Amino acid sequence: MSHLSTDILVVGAGGAGMYAAIAAARGGARVVLADKSLIGRGGATVMAQMTVAVALGEQEPDHWTHHLADTLDAGRNLCNEELAAILCREAPERIREMDQWKVGWARADGHLTQAMAPGHKIRRCVYVDFLNTGPAVAKTLRSQVARHDAIVRVGGLSITDLVRDDGRVVGAVGIDMETGRSVTIAAKAVILAAGGLTRLYRRNSASANMGGAAFALALTAGAELIDMEFVQFFPIGHLAPRLVGMDPIMWDPFRYKLGGRLLNGRHEEFIHNYGASDSGTYTVSRDVASFAILSEVAAGRGSPAGGAYLSFEHIAEADLRAAFGPVIDRLLANGIDLTKRAIEVSPIAHYHMGGIRVNGEMATNVAGLYAAGEAVGGANGANRLSGNAISEAFVFGERAGRFTAAWAAGQTMRWDDDLARAGVAAIRAVEEGEVSAQTAGIGPIFGELQEMMWDKVGLLRDQAGLKSALARLRQMRELDLPALAPGRRDPFALAVQDWFDLRAGLIAAEAITLSALARQESRGAHQRDDFPASDPAWEVNQVVRLVNGVPTVERRAVVRGSFELAPLAAAQ
Amino acid sequence: MTTQTARINIQRGAPGDPARIESYQVPYREGMSVLDALIWIRANRDASLAVRYSCTNANTCKECLVEVDGKAAYACTARLGRQPVTVAPLGNKKLIRDLVTDTAPPKETLRYALGEG
Ligand SMILES: Cc1cc2nc3c(=O)[nH]c(=O)nc-3n(C[C@H](O)[C@H](O)[C@H](O)COP(=O)(O)OP(=O)(O)OC[C@H]3O[C@@H](n4cnc5c(N)ncnc54)[C@H](O)[C@@H]3O)c2cc1C
Ligand code: FES
Numbered sequence: 001m002s003h004l005s006t007d008i009l010v011v012g013a014g015g016a017g018m019y020a021a022i023a024a025a026r027g028g029a030r031v032v033l034a035d036k037s038l039i040g041r042g043g044a045t046v047m048a049q050m051t052v053a054v055a056l057g058e059q060e061p062d063h064w065t066h067h068l069a070d071t072l073d074a075g076r077n078l079c080n081e082e083l084a085a086i087l088c089r090e091a092p093e094r095i096r097e098m099d100q101w102k103v104g105w106a107r108a109d110g111h112l113t114q115a116m117a118p119g120h121k122i123r124r125c126v127y128v129d130f131l132n133t134g135p136a137v138a139k140t141l142r143s144q145v146a147r148h149d150a151i152v153r154v155g156g157l158s159i160t161d162l163v164r165d166d167g168r169v170v171g172a173v174g175i176d177m178e179t180g181r182s183v184t185i186a187a188k189a190v191i192l193a194a195g196g197l198t199r200l201y202r203r204n205s206a207s208a209n210m211g212g213a214a215f216a217l218a219l220t221a222g223a224e225l226i227d228m229e230f231v232q233f234f235p236i237g238h239l240a241p242r243l244v245g246m247d248p249i250m251w252d253p254f255r256y257k258l259g260g261r262l263l264n265g266r267h268e269e270f271i272h273n274y275g276a277s278d279s280g281t282y283t284v285s286r287d288v289a290s291f292a293i294l295s296e297v298a299a300g301r302g303s304p305a306g307g308a309y310l311s312f313e314h315i316a317e318a319d320l321r322a323a324f325g326p327v328i329d330r331l332l333a334n335g336i337d338l339t340k341r342a343i344e345v346s347p348i349a350h351y352h353m354g355g356i357r358v359n360g361e362m363a364t365n366v367a368g369l370y371a372a373g374e375a376v377g378g379a380n381g382a383n384r385l386s387g388n389a390i391s392e393a394f395v396f397g398e399r400a401g402r403f404t405a406a407w408a409a410g411q412t413m414r415w416d417d418d419l420a421r422a423g424v425a426a427i428r429a430v431e432e433g434e435v436s437a438q439t440a441g442i443g444p445i446f447g448e449l450q451e452m453m454w455d456k457v458g459l460l461r462d463q464a465g466l467k468s469a470l471a472r473l474r475q476m477r478e479l480d481l482p483a484l485a486p487g488r489r490d491p492f493a494l495a496v497q498d499w500f501d502l503r504a505g506l507i508a509a510e511a512i513t514l515s516a517l518a519r520q521e522s523r524g525a526h527q528r529d530d531f532p533a534s535d536p537a538w539e540v541n542q543v544v545r546l547v548n549g550v551p552t553v554e555r556r557a558v559v560r561g562s563f564e565l566a567p568l569a570a571a572q
Numbered sequence: 573m574t575t576q577t578a579r580i581n582i583q584r585g586a587p588g589d590p591a592r593i594e595s596y597q598v599p600y601r602e603g604m605s606v607l608d609a610l611i612w613i614r615a616n617r618d619a620s621l622a623v624r625y626s627c628t629n630a631n632t633c634k635e636c637l638v639e640v641d642g643k644a645a646y647a648c649t650a651r652l653g654r655q656p657v658t659v660a661p662l663g664n665k666k667l668i669r670d671l672v673t674d675t676a677p678p679k680e681t682l683r684y685a686l687g688e689g
Binding site: 002004032037038041042043046047049134135146152153154156157176178179183205207208209240241242243244245246248335442443444446447486488490491492493494495498 | 586601602603604605608614615616619620621622623624625626627628629630631632633634635648649668669670672674675676677679680681682683685686
């Protein structure tokens with residue numbers, strides 16, 4: 001076993017975790033920045049190809065209060081307005097800092113280029129050409145992190161448990177992937193920046209590491225999760241043929257610019273059968289598009305891979321090229337000629353609005369535990385405005401690092417190996433468990449989990465489906481999981497990590513399902529077949545916390561703020 | 573629909589072990605990547621297979637570099653075809669196990685953090 005000691009442990013090295021590490025180091029703290037994958041590569045940040053929302057007013061007059069108004073509109077009256085205001089108010093500072101660090105935001109005519117995106121009333125989204133936002137952001141933050149001697153970077157360190165002393169978080173336990181040995185980390189405070197959970201759904205845009213670890217670690221340590229029922233599905237994610245190296249949500253701008261026709265498996269237009277008009281305008285709302293596609297599939301009229309066709313065959317090649325030149329070539333390299341064939345699309349799980357409940361300093365209700373990035377819930381309410389997730393990662397990451405460093409400065413280290421005994425024993429039990437026929441079982445059970453979340457806790461929910469999912473989830477957690485033991489302390493023992501991924505995934509999935517079952521209305525990303533209307537009485541948040549070890553859902557009043565739209569001239 | 577399959581040969585073993593080739597048959601779908609096959613094998617045949625990857629679809633994490641038929645390639649962009657492919661760890665990097673080699677930047681490892689060099 002190995003041991004590290006530091007002021008602040010940051011779990012997860014995406015946009016939020018790297019920014020948190022930098023800010024904590026600026027605040028005078030020593031930091032260990034741990035990621036189960038390589039630093040800056042494991043999560044969503046490096047995969048993002050589109051835009052970052054920020055009221056800079058470079059393209060046209062804008063002010064953060066207008067960004068906030070759009071954010072609150074999208075959130076359908078459930079945003080934590082304090083967090084949403086922080087996100088919009090501080091995003092310009094972070095985007096400008098990234099600019100000084102030479103991230104390379106696209107510019108023209110002597111100013112940053114800001115594009116329009118769905119849900120925004122003003123052109124405010126910055127990006128890095130060409131479809132390179134995420135990789136540029138990750139690279140820039142990695143080199144900034146490397147400039148701080150106070151930050152120790154540890155890739156391949158998968159955090160499996162938080163360590164507590166008398167209700168306060170005092171460190172963590174993890175596995176060093178390279179050797180398979182267990183590691184304990186003593187820290188005055190821990191920042192959870194381990195990203196989202198969309199991998200829990202069969203169709204998703206996630207990396208291998210987005211399985212809900214942050215939520216499970218937080219809940220188990222006594223923190224509260226908020227808005228867990230709100231998982232964002234993107235209606236026309238790429239489904240088939242297999243496409244690598246492109247953002248699966250890239251068809252949206254294509255449809256906007258050029259108009260793509262959505263067709264069912266019989267090559268017929270169908271959106272108009274769902275009370276919306278699409279042909280010729282291509283402006284059907286996301287909810288309706290998702291619902292219509294899934295309904296066609298359910299009625300046996302899906303495309304061969306189980307979605308809908310999206311066809312650009314009616315558009316001249318010259319027009320396709322003029323609009324999306326380099327992308328057309330990348331598609332051709334994938335064997336996809338848009339002038340000759342329709343591709344297949346389906347809704348996919350893309351982002352998690354819900355997450356760890358924090359205050360404006362990114363502190364949870366557990367002493368010594370902070371959170372940042374997609375792992376945090378509240379700012380986006382029932383639906384996220386496009387481009388807000390990367391701003392959120394930067395702003396909340398920076399704040400988490402800053403406030404955690406200030407808090408930790410007044411604390412003494414509290415560590416005792418005994419406190420970590422249960423966490424270390426859990427790793428050993430998995431490694432030393434009997435290698436049986438069950439060993440191969442983790443993959444199929446994880447597959448069953450993804451299938452069930454998709455079918456019963458996905459886009460279309462009802463009481464019967466949610467109840468049966470909840471029952472099966474509990475059975476998986478209590479009966480199946482303990483019987484699975486991958487065994488063998490190999491170097492790069494992914495199978496050991498699979499077990500901990502499944503454990504975390506089941507906890508996060510249960511929190512989503514409980515919240516979805518309790519919310520008897522439809523709102524934003526949460527759509528109930530049996531309660532199709534929004535109900536003003538449900539303008540409340542729900543939190544999940546452990547009560548005597550059992551995940552329990554409760555209601556909380558929405559945190560409201562008061563702000564006035566600034567006159568737009570003020571932006572200049 | 574007839575189920576098509578594809579064959580993939582994988583060089584496996586830990587440092588010092590005599591390298592062995594294991595051959596797997598996997599369900600095939602159009603455009604499938606070598607990484608898709610490795611993920612399928614881990615989930616359905618042998619979870620102990622070691623391979624480094626994160627992003628799976630985006631080709632942005634750049635973690636999945638291996639040798640495909642003797643040439644360095646990203647497992648997620650290399651395609652499976654009618655002919656069997658052979659996948660091996662990078663020959664010019666220290667082997668960790670199976671397809672995983674020591675590609676982590678040296679200052680971003682636990683070894684370095686512990687002062688083990
Ligand atoms: C394909 C795609 C495209 C997107 N496009 C956009 C866009 O254009 N604009 C936008 O605003 N948003 C976009 N998003 C959303 C946005 O990218 C994310 O919400 C944001 O990057 C999250 O940052 P983060 O730092 O919180 O998490 P991540 O970047 O996901 O980082 C979390 C890190 O935690 C690590 N980790 C997880 N569990 C553990 C553990 N147990 N121990 C140690 N480490 C762990 C992971 O390996 C990962 O590196 C997109 C998302 C995806 C998936
Ligand atoms: S899996 Fe990320 S680049 Fe191949």
